[in-house]
Structure formats: C-alpha cells, structure tokens
Amino acid sequence: MPSHLSADRPTPQQPERSAVDALISRARRLRGDVAAVRQGTSVLDEDDPRLRWRHALCELAVNQLDDLGAQLGQLRDGVPAQPDRGAGERQADGSPHGGADGGSLLSRAGCAEWNLLTDEVSWSEELYEIFGRTPEAGALSLDELPSVVLAEDQPLLTSMVTGCLVDGRPMDGEIRVLLPDGGMRTLHVMGEPVLDADGCTASMWAVLRDVSRLRRSQHRVERTRASLGSQERRVRAEHRAAAELHEAVLPAWHGALPLPPPGPGGLDVAAHQLPADAPDLIGGAWYDALRTPDGRTLLTVGDLTGHGIAAASSMAMLLGALRGMAMAGVEPGAVLNHLNQLIECSARPVLGSALYCFFDPATGLLTWAQAGHPPPLLFRDGVGRPLPAPDGVLLGAASGVAYEQDQEALLPGDVLVLHTDGLTCRGDGARGPEGLLGLAPRFARAGTAQECVRAVVEEFGASGRPDAACVLVARVGT
Numbered sequence: 337m338p339s340h341l342s343a344d345r346p347t348p349q350q351p352e353r354s355a356v357d358a359l360i361s362r363a364r365r366l367r368g369d370v371a372a373v374r375q376g377t378s379v380l381d382e383d384d385p386r387l388r389w390r391h392a393l394c395e396l397a398v399n400q401l402d403d404l405g406a407q408l409g410q411l412r413d414g415v416p417a418q419p420d421r422g423a424g425e426r427q428a429d430g431s432p433h434g435g436a437d438g439g440s441l442l443s444r445a446g447c448a449e450w451n452l453l454t455d456e457v458s459w460s461e462e463l464y465e466i467f468g469r470t471p472e473a474g475a476l477s478l479d480e481l482p483s484v485v486l487a488e489d490q491p492l493l494t495s496m497v498t499g500c501l502v503d504g505r506p507m508d509g510e511i512r513v514l515l516p517d518g519g520m521r522t523l524h525v526m527g528e529p530v531l532d533a534d535g536c537t538a539s540m541w542a543v544l545r546d547v548s549r550l551r552r553s554q555h556r557v558e559r560t561r562a563s564l565g566s567q568e569r570r571v572r573a574e575h576r577a578a579a580e581l582h583e584a585v586l587p588a589w590h591g592a593l594p595l596p597p598p599g600p601g602g603l604d605v606a607a608h609q610l611p612a613d614a615p616d617l618i619g620g621a622w623y624d625a626l627r628t629p630d631g632r633t634l635l636t637v638g639d640l641t642g643h644g645i646a647a648a649s650s651m652a653m654l655l656g657a658l659r660g661m662a663m664a665g666v667e668p669g670a671v672l673n674h675l676n677q678l679i680e681c682s683a684r685p686v687l688g689s690a691l692y693c694f695f696d697p698a699t700g701l702l703t704w705a706q707a708g709h710p711p712p713l714l715f716r717d718g719v720g721r722p723l724p725a726p727d728g729v730l731l732g733a734a735s736g737v738a739y740e741q742d743q744e745a746l747l748p749g750d751v752l753v754l755h756t757d758g759l760t761c762r763g764d765g766a767r768g769p770e771g772l773l774g775l776a777p778r779f780a781r782a783g784t785a786q787e788c789v790r791a792v793v794e795e796f797g798a799s800g801r802p803d804a805a806c807v808l809v810a811r812v813g814t
Contacts, residue, residue: 356412367401396553444546451539468515486512521548578618578648585652606785607808620647621756623806634662638690639756650686668692668705669741679732688731705741707731715751718780720773748814751779758805785811
C-alpha cells in the first residue's frame, strides 16, 4: 500500500515502546474493572429499564476499552505486514478470513487510496473484508463507492469526497454501507488529499474503520435511557394522580372533625395521617368520621395492599361504599360483608384490613367490627387496653365469610384510638403497640382529641416508617 504522506512531510517517529506498554496495561486493568461491574449488572429483570440501561452502558464501555487496547497494541507494534496468501484464500466455512464485525480492531479497519492521475484504486486486505468483497471482485472506485452506501448517507459521502479533492479538506464522518449478503455496517471514514510536487491533488487516501459494534452499543444505551426516562415520567404521572385521588377522597378536614361542640356523651374527634419515609409511596390507607342521619357517628380506618394509582382507586371505591352504607344505617358486620363481596367482584382484587365503628351518643354504645385489623384501643382513667376483637378476616382473603360485631359501653372522658398497623410497624421494630398504650397518662391529661393526636404524632412521627399510617382519636365528652 503506498504511503499517504507526501515527500515533504517528516517521517513520524515510533513512540517509546515502554510508555505504550504501560498504557496498554492500564487499559487492560480498567477493562477488567469495568467487566466486573458489568457482571454485577447482569440483567435479571427484563422489565426493569434501569437495569437494562446500566448493563448497556457497561457493555459500551467494555467495547470502547477493547478498541482502545487494540489501538494501543497497533501503535506499539507498528504497521502490520501483509500475510502471504492467495487473494481468494478462504476459511473452511467458505467465508473470508477474519470477519470484520467480530474480529480484532485490526480486522475492523482498512485503508484505501484512489489515484486521480492513473485511476488506480488500492485497498488493504482488511477493507475487502469490511465491505464483504473478494479481491477478485476488485476495489470500488470513487464513482462506484456510492452504489453500496445507504441512500441517506450518499450526500454526506459526496460532500466529504468533494471537499477533500477540490478544497483539500480532511475527511471525517460516518457512512453506512450495504453488504452483498444484505447486512449493513457503519464505517468511520478519515482521509486527506495526497499532493504531488507541485502542490496539486494527486490522490486521496483514507482509513475506514468498522464501528458497527460500537454504534450498536451506543444505540442500546440510548434506547434503554429513553425507556428509563419514559418509565420515570410514567411513574411521576401515576404518583401525581394517586396523590391527587388520595387527597380528594380522604376527608377534607385535618385535625379535629368539624362536628358541633361535644356535650356530655358526645364525641370530640381528630385524625392525622403520617407519611411513609419514601414520599412516592401513596398507599391505600384511609380514615373517616361522619355524623349519620340517625344521630350516630361513624368512625373508620383501614388499609389496602399495594401502592400507587391502583391502591388509591381501590381505596376510593371502598371508602365511597363505606360512606354510602353508613348513611343508610347498615350495621358494621354487614358493612364488612358487603365490602368483601365488592372486592370479589372488582376487576382489580386487593387485600385489605378495616375497622368500622358506630358510636351512639344516646346510649354510649360503640358497635364495631373488624376485618383483619388491629382492634380499637380504649383509654380510661389513665390505663389503656385493646378491645376484644370479634371474628373477621382480611377483606378479599376469602369468600362467603361472616364478620361478627361487638359492643362496648363508653363513659364520659374515655379516649378511643383507631389506627392502621403502619403506625406501630416501624422498619426498625421500635415502638410497637405497647408504645401506644404507654401514652395513657398523656391522654388522661389531654383536654381534647386533637391533643391526643398530637401526642401520638410526637411519639410515632419519626422516620423509619415503610408505609403511610393513619390514626383517629375519639374522646367522649364530659
């Protein structure tokens, strides 16, 4: 292959071999480190775009480091000698030696020179392999070259060649070429004009490097990054919708329930929701209290499995049904039976726990039922205890089950605490149900339900909560 250097250019000096060897060693060590990281990001969950993106990025880095190591090796060894074999020599499978797409970097780069004076075209053996041609078929002239270039890339090729031959500008760009077998490769083209003694362009020299594998890795990174961005936008949109639905469905009041001032035997009610550590976890926890047409007061808390828009929409459905049945005067045990049937018929089955209570100020009786939920805690005279729970399994866990209900007589000054299990189930195991019972002295000194809620928040409001929690406090007026 003729040299692309014109006669008046100085011959480049070979770099110091020991310095290049040191660079090769560093590249190999770095390649090994990146390969270890890639192994740690092996894609186990094909549905997780974040894992796919990380794996694709590591794959791209390994490919680039492979090429860097091969380039440094060529820099150290100098221009390789051409093997002495027949131009048409083939491997046992009939294919040309050294597939350009999967071989070393040296087999994925070739050089060419087009002589403008003699129309002679010289290609290196590697370039024949890159284009999928045999030496018998001959090298492609500048007029023939566009015929194998993808139509979209032909204007770029024409511009580069014209700029090099007419204006003397170096060529630097990428084109895609079609192979005889129907495949396609991406080639990085770098070239420059070769001048004669009079300073006129005599020929054009170019190096064409197959960068198909590198570009595939880059495209894979881009696709996985786009998929990850799309998923993150979808998650944000779902979280926003779930938060808005959750806020719209839960009672508009925060703190004390806006009921008429409680007289003797009436209820002073306050509630609060404690968020999970992760703010994007919108679950299906609820609380509610309302005065029914027959003069009783509904008190309810509950929680559904799952998070996001599915849990929030299921919670909205159940809470709407609860309120409707409360206004109709349906008793607690029957309400939970109906809720269980509603979940069975739902297109999106869930599991949930619930506590449903009616307080009648005329009799002082609390009638209540539960579905796999922590029982109400009754505080009287500075001592707290859980109420004995009637039978009731989780909502959605079984069909055809019956939910029992029970009654408890409340006295003036009693404090009733309803809560979801997220309040006492901390991630570190601290402050279990006993922590709530330990608040009995503070409840005894409290003058309002809101003061009792404040005491609960002070005790249980610290971080470490894996799920949101609700607490509702009802204090019988004196």
